[in-house]
Amino acid sequence: MTRAVERPQDSVAAADDPRLKDNETRNAFVTLGVLAIVLAVLPFVLNERFESIAVLTLIFALMAVAWNLMSGFGGLFSFGHAAFFGIGAYVDAYLVVEYGISPWIAMLLGAALATLVGIAIAFLCLRYQLAGAYFALATFAFAQMFLLLVQNLEFLHKTEGFNLPILGGESFWMLQFRQGSDLYIWIPAAILVLALAGVILYVHSRPGQFVQAVRDDAVAAASLGINVMRTKLIAVGLSCALTAVAGAFYTQYYFFVGPQQAFGAQVSIEAIIPAVIGGIGTIWGPLVGALIVGPLAELIDSVLRDPPAFIGFLQGVAGLDVAIYAALLIVIVLFMPKGIYGTLKERWRR
């Protein structure tokens, strides 16, 4: 069969053509290496008082990096990532409490289940042509459905949730360490570094390029032979798996999970906010956002627990965190519509 265009080997484009220079992947891995080193020494330089802030920030970062895969690079705005976080958290709690199996295994099983559920939900939404706000609302509805379901299932302890048994002693296999152990930072840090490495590879790979093409223009992408549905579902699956891993680690770190902590609407918001603040559809945006939102969340929390006298009325007020996120979001959207990292990156290019 004759081909219309020359093969690359007999075409004019040489492999070492300077216009083909492509340092994006390499540069991203260099940055990631620096990040890995910073995270590795973090427990040594960090006052123990700040450990919980660091862990919370890492969990936010994982959630936002995951959300960004589907909603940033894939353009499918999820407002229901609590569903996948919750599945990860609950599969872990259930299997560890009821069967005493290793949290690492539970984490993988939770990720697998979240992937299946996420793909099924996304498939239904896309099959019925839900897009934009309708897609977001549908994912929100599914997450709320899971919340209600869990609150009414006896075997999931209804509204009580699960307390993990404290085994005493340290065990990597059972993911339990003495309080203040550096491993509570190193483990989520390692997961984050691996996740970011996966994101870097995915974004520059064929399915990653396809999903960005589909996000930009699905009709054009289809006309170039791209299976739009399959391409989107790959991004959804990766996103849901990673979100579930974050959920499982959450349960392990706090030794407790209940329906609201796992499936509550604020969990979905916590996945979105760091990504939007940092810059959606960028590799580093969600991380940058988490570095702001993590400490901020802890600050709000401690102020509410024990407010200084002049704002004493705020003691125990619920929902203030979400209100402050919303205010922050408005500022960002107004002044840096592409997020902090996204905007800086654009300025840098010019």
Next chain:
Amino acid sequence: MSLLQVEGLTKRFSGLTAVDDINITVADKEFLGIVGPNGAGKTTLFSLISGQLPPTHGRIVFDGVDITGWPADKVASAGLVRTFQLMRPFESMTALENVAVASHHRFRSRRDARRHALAVIERVQLDRYVNAPAGSLPTAGLKRLELARALALEPKLLLLDEVLAGLVPADRAPMIELLGDLHADGLTVLFIEHIMAAVLALSERLLVMHEGAQLALGNPHEMTQDRAVVEAYLGEDYA
């Protein structure tokens, strides 16, 4: 041997018949020009053939296979690729990345895809925009980008929808030459174009459409002798 057969192809939009009973057989390696006034249904015909729109009636056979009702991606993968009159670049990407998306169809690795894409970009003379964001390209650049992406799929049948529009006359000649070369290399082309000089230079046969219907089909040079066709449908710039 015929590469494409279109039988009784019809598309109705609530009340309006945009494409009305089109019957054409395109031979392998043929270059078929398609002309007709604005709104004649040319673009809609392309959308039907390439699977973007489902036909109301009719049948499309490509390379011996009935592809009626196939989704667009499957049609493209089978080797039937179109360009868009209203250009549809992937705006977040550079020109090279845009074309590499199509090159990825054959090449799994990023390096090979980008290398192939650069070769295609050079072929359509889009060199100066290789690493420019697609959104920043002028119309003429975007038209070539459409062509480059389609070519990067290495199609058997290429549907070109006004790829010369927006080009200043000086830029048209090399494009017409390129299309001629592609044809000479064995590519089969359906070519929608308003610029008659280009249509006549390239087309072996000409389809004239009017209000969705097939007004005439045949030798382009004979057809230009037909005063009725000329005056009514080929446009003032030719008369």
